[in-house]
Amino acid sequence: MTAAPKPPKPAKKPKDLMARIPAGFVRAVLRGHSSLGLAFAALIYLVCLSGSIAVFAHEFQRWESATAPQVTDVTPDAVQTAFEGAVAKGGAGVEHVYITLPTNDFPRLLLYVDAEEDRQFLADAKGQIVPGGEGAWTEFITRLHINLHLPRTWGGFLVGLIGVALLSSLISGILAHPRIFRDAFHLRLGGSKRLQEADLHNRLGVWALPFHILISLSGAFLGLTTIIVGVLGMAMFNGDVNKVYALFIPAPPIDDPRPAPVLDLRPMFAKLPDTGARIEYVFTEHPTEMGGAALFNVKHPDRLAGTDSYAFRRDATIYNASPASANNAGEDILAAMGVLHFGWFGGGLIKIVYFLLGLGLTYLAASGVNIWLARRRDKGRPAPGWERAWAATVWGQPAGLAAAAIAGLAAADVVAAIAAWLVVSAAFLLAAIRLPAERLSVIGSVATGVLTLLAAATHLALRGGIGAADSMAWIVNAALVAGGLFLILWARRSAGASTSTAPAAVPA
Template identity: 85%
Template sequence: MSRIPAGFVRAVLRGHSSLGLAFAALIYLVCLSGSIAVFAHEFRRWESAAAPQVADVTPDAVQTAFEGAIAWGGPGVEHVYITLPSADFPRLLLYVDAAEDRQYVADAKGQIVEGSAFAWTEFITRLHINLHLPQTWGGFLVGLIGVALLSSLISGILAHPRIFRDAFHLRLGGSKRLQEADLHNRLGVWALPFHIIISLTGAFLGLTTIIVGVLGMAMFNGDVNKVYALFIPAPPVDDPRPAPVLDLRPMFAKLPQDGGRIEYVFTEHPTETGGAALFNVKHPDRLAGTDSYAFRRDATIYNEKQAATNNLGEDILASAGTLHFGWFGGGIVKIVYFALGLGLTYLAASGVNIWLARRRDKGHPAPGWERAWAATVWGQPAGIAAAALAALVAGTIVPTIATWLIVSLAFLLAAIRLSAEKLSAVGSVTTGALILLAAATHLALRGGIAAADGMAWIVNAALVAGGLFLILWARRRSVVAAKPAPVAVAA
C-alpha cells in the first residue's frame, strides 16, 4: 500500500486547522449546548417539579383539559398543542397559541392546576437549534456548523495517516501540547461513528429549509408548500365561523388499538367551524416515524399516514432528530450521548489550544488570542449556568437569554486584563458556584423540596455533583500550578 504524499498531508492539515479556527467558537457552543439538550425531557420535569405526575389519561380527561386551556388562554386561540403523558415526561401539557402564548399542566382528571414555565429547557434547546437567532437564519447557520464539523472530522483523519494505528497510544506526563494533541486525536478516533452521526444529522436538520427550497424550485416551480405537503397533512378548508370547542373524544374512539401510544394532539382553529385535529401515534418497536391521523370537526379522517409504510428516505428523515439528540433507548443512551457530546466539545476546545501551543513553541505566541479563547471556553458554561438560574427566578425566556449574553460578554471583557490561566480558574469556579446556586434556587422556588417527581431530585443531585466537581477541580489545578518546579542539583 503506497504512503500518502507528505505534501498532501501538510495541505490537508493546513485546511483542517483553518476550518477549525474559522468555526471553532460556534462549533464549541453548539456541541456544548447539544450535550446538555440531550436531557431536555428531564429538565422539563425538573422545571415542573411541583406539577402532578400523570401516567395515563382518558379521552374525557384530555377533553376537559383542552376546554380548560382554551378558557384560560383568552380570546384569539389559533392552535392548542397537547402533549400526552409518557415515561420521559409524565405530565399532561397544553400549549395555547393565542394573543398571548401560554402553557398549562393538568392533572389526571384534566383539571388545569397551574401555568407552567419551561424557560430553561426552551433556552438550551433553542440555543442548540438556532442560537436564538431568527428561526430560518439560525437553523441555516447551525446547519453550516454541522457541515464544518463533518469536514473537520474528515480532514482531521486525512491529515493524520497514523491516527488509526496509534488509536491507543497516549504520550502522558511529557509536553502538555503533545499530551493534548494525543488526547484530541484519540477522542476523535474512539468516538468517530458518533461524531459522524451527530454532524451529519445536525447538518441535515439545520439545512432542511435550503433543501426544501431547492426541491421546490426543481420539482414544483418554487412552490415549497407542495414539498411540505409530501410529509405534512394539508389543513382542511378554512371556515372561520364560530363553533363550540372541538370535541376530541370521538376522534380518540376512531384511532386503531394496535399498541401505539398517542404522543401529541395538534388542534387547529378549535373554536371555528373549520377546526381540525392531528393525532401522532408512536409505536415502541419503531425508531423512525409516527402514525398520523388528521380529523375534521365531525371526526371524519381526511388524512392518514402509517409509519410502517414509509420508504427508506422517509425513515431516514423521521429518525434524524431522534438519532441526533439520543432520544431513544432510555436514560443509559442519554448518558452515553452526554458523555460523547462532552468529548466532542473537548475536541473543539482542544483543537484551538493545540494551535495556540504550537505557535508558542515556534516563538510566535498569541497571548491575546489565548485569553480570548479561554474566555470563550469558560464564559459559555458560566453563561449557561447563569441562564439556568435566571430561568428559575424569572420564568421567562427574555431575561434568561439576556443573562447568558451578559455573562458571556463579561468573560470576554475580563480577557483584557486576566491571563488565560486565571480565566480558566475563575470560569471553573464561577460555573460550579452558579450550578450549585441553581440547584438551591430550584429547591427554594420551584417546589424541589416537596417534589413528587423523583427526576427533580436526580437532576438536583447531578447539578450538585457537577458544581462541586468544577470547584474542586479548579482548586486542584491551582494547587498544582503553585508548586515550584523541581530544581536540578549538580552531582
C-alpha cells in the first residue's frame, strides 16, 4: 500500500525588500527625518514655493512688459543699435552687457547693463530703446529662489544647503516608511485628518519621487557651485578658481583698459557658423575698452544641452569655440542642469507640469510639519505656539509674494517688492501671537486671494490695460483672477467646515 502523496507547499509570498529593514533602524531614521524636516522646514517651503512660480519667469517678464513691442526676429544691425543705445543709457562704469535675443516664448530684445547702477532695457525690431523694460517682480521672484535676496555667494550657498536637506529628507522619508511603495495608492480619506494628511504626504512623495530627486539634486548642485569650484581649485590649481572656471567657460582675452569705441558685434555675427541653430544670448565684457570681448551662445532646439559658444576678441577673431556636438556626457549633464531644474524646455506644457509638481513638493514641506504637530496633539503634548507660527509661515509667504507683485508693478522697483514681501510676512508672524492657527489659515487664504486679484487689477491699471500688445498678459491675468477666486472660495469652505465641526457651546 503506497503512502498518499504529500500536498504541495503553498507558495511563499514575495516579501517587500523595504519591509525587511529592522524596526529600530526605521525608528531612528524617522526621528532623523522629522528633525531634518523641522530644522529646514520654513526655508524648504519658501524655496519650493518661489521655485514653482519662477518656472514662469519668462511669462511674468512678458506680463510686466506688456506695453513693449513684440519682437520675433532681429538683424545684426538692430542688435548693434540696441547695444550701443543701452551702453549710452547705462551710465558710467559699464562692465558687461547681457543681450537676450527674441525667442518663441520670449518675443523681446532685452539688454541688461552691468554698471555702477545696473539697468535693464527693451528695444524694438529696429534696435531703438523703448520704455517698459522694468521687470521688478520677475527679478524679485527669481532672486528669491536663487539666493533668497542675500549676497549672491552666501545666498546661493544657503539655497544649495536647502537642496541637500530636501534630498536627505526625501531619502530618509523613504527609508522611514518600509511600506511606502506597497501602499502607493492607499489613501484613508474621510477619517482622521492626521492620517488623511499623512497618507497624502506619503503618496505625493512616492508618485513624484523622480521629480523631487531631480529638483533637489540639481538645486543642491547649482547652489553649491561656488563651494565645489573652490574645493577643485584648492585640490588641482593651488587655489586658483579661475583655472577651474576656464575648464567650462572661455577665459576673457588679456585685459586692456584703454578707452575704445563701443564693441562692434556685426562682424562677429557674420563669422558664426551657419548650422541652422538660433542665437540665444550675447555676453559682452568691457564693451568700451580695447580689451573688450563678446561670447555668443547658439542654441540647437533638438538638444537639451545643445548650446554652442563662440568667444570673439574686439577685432572679431574667434579665440574660443565650443560646439555642443563635441561635448562628452558629463559636459552635457552639467550644461542641462539649469534647464532641467527650472523646466525651461519643451514649451508651456512642461512648465505647467513643473509648476504642479513644484506645488506638490511645496505641500510636502508644509504637510510634514502639520503631521508632526498633529502627532504631538494626539499624544497630549500640543504645541499651539508652533502651530500658530507655522500657519503664519505657510500663509504669510504666498500673501507676501502677491503683495510683492503689486509693489513691483506699482513702483517698478525690486526694493519695493522686497519691502512689501517682508512687511506682509512680518504682519502674519505678529498676528500669530494672538490668533489661533485655524483662523490664521482662513485669513491667509483670503488675504492671498484678494492680493492676487489686486495684482491683476494693478497690472490692468498700470501696465497696458485693455490695450496690452502681448496676449501673454491676458493669460497671466486670467490665471491670477482664477487663482485668487479659488483661494477665497476655499477659505470660505474651510471656515464653514471649521464651524460645523466645532463643539457646541455648553449653556450656563
